[in-house]
Amino acid sequence: MRILHAEDDEFIRELVNLSLVEIGGFELLQCSDGPSAIAAVEVYDPDLLLLDYNMPGMTGAEALLKIRRKAGFETTPSIFLTALDDDGMKNCLLKLGALKVIPKPVDFMELPSLIEKALLRKN
Template sequence: MRVLLIEDEDHIREIAQLSLESVAGWETRQASGGHEGLALAASEHPDAILLDVMMPDLDGPGTLARLRADPATADIPVVFLTAKTRTSERQELQELGAAGVIKKPFDPMSLAAQVAEILGWTL
């Protein structure tokens, strides 16, 4: 599986990449913001995208809207990463078209299992 991580915080991207590659053996690519992530999603067409909600310039919901508007990326499942923990906030994110929501901080040892469960993948 190929996963694109779109996250503005370097350390979170690094931890997520190490987790997904070492625990699940998935290939990962990284983007530090929404615009870079859109370009990589269109050129790489990953199997899934992990997308931070709060980023400068182009936030997660804005990035998701652009992904859905582009026929080349419209069908890529997106899982939001967020520090927002209220049920209503998580529900709003899923209503935007996300496959699911994972709370930050996440457990690096269970991140791949959480993503797999949301997307119906087997590890």
């Protein structure tokens, strides 16, 4: 499975990389912001978008909406990994089509199984 991850915090990107690549066995491309993720999506052709909500310049939700406008990516599954653990925000992201909103801090040892469970519920 190919995951495109957008996160502005370098330390979180490193932890997600260790978690998803080393523990989960996923393929992973990481971007530091929304515009980079939008540019990378067509080249990388991910099976899943893993997005932070709160990034400078463009939120993860804005990036998701722009990605969804690209042909072939209208239904690409998405999960948000975010420090914003607010029910209103969570409901908004789920209404945008996110499979799951995972609050930070997260146990990075469990992140691969959280992603797999969310994908199984989708199918």
